[in-house]
Amino acid sequence: MDFIHSHQNPLFKQLHKLATLRRERLKSRQTLLDGPHLLASALDAGWSIERLVVTEAGFANPEIVALRARTPAPLNVLSDELYTALSELPSPSGVLAMVSIPEPKSVRQDGLCLLLDGVQDPGNVGAILRTAAAAGVQQVLLSPGCADIWSPKVLRAGMGAQFVLDLVERADLLAFADRFEGRIAATLLDGAVDLYAADLSGPLALVVGAEGSGVSDELAARAGLRLRIPMVTGIESLNVGAAAAICLYERVRQAGLGAAV
Structure with missing residues (x-):
């Protein structure tokens, strides 16, 4: 588990691009899920989590702790300042998850x-x-x-x-x-x-x-x-x-x- 405090950290820069730039999401085929509800929904649907990022408060939050136990994804802890730069929510949810965007299926012709x-x-x-x-x-x-x-x-x-x-x-x-x-x-x-x-x-x-x-x-x-x-x-x-x-x-x-x- 790594603690990240610097805006110059390569992982933080990557996360910030995913949070703010559509072209980065298109290029990398990745996105961020903000909050326990989206993380739980992804896990319930069988999605693989590539990385978890939490605040220091989120690290100890019982709901987030339970979600962390459901995935072997690597974990990073961000300072509140860095986390706020990644989230549009007025109050930090405490957890972000990086996931891969699935490739689209064939276009249907019925249904x-x-x-x-x-x-x-x-x-x-x-x-x-x-x-x-x-x-x-x-x-x-x-x-x-x-x-x-x-x-x-x-x-x-x-x-x-x-x-x-x-x-x-x-x-x-x-x-x-x-x-x-x-x-x-x-x-x-x-x-x-x-x-x-x-x-x-x-x-x-x-x-x-x-x-x-x-x-x-x-x-x-x-x-x-x-x-x-x-x-x-x-x-x-x-x-x-x-x-x-x-x-x-x-x-x-x-x-x-x-x-x-």
């Missing part, structure tokens, strides 16, 4: 898929991933303009969803739509049917669009099923995370509560 078309807000992306995991989505594909799913903010908002979902970042959504064997459904206004009157059974790819501009014209043109969520007069739209949750859980309802979707 229940969710397509994120330019969703940029980290909180929205994380919340959508959390809903997708709970609703039984079999693959989530994100266009190049989406927020980084392995960034600290999206990881926190996802609450462990990244460890159980099949995720494809920087996906070519148009090529996916052209090959998908089921229907493409999108949340749109023009020519849309009431969500609760739509048949969402069978292979389905649900598209939700960017916070401001919505689903791109090119992807909207490929949507054979346009969905409108009913709202009271005068309200134009919902938050993209709320819209995704409503649509996905209408699929769950139609499939039968607790049944495979």
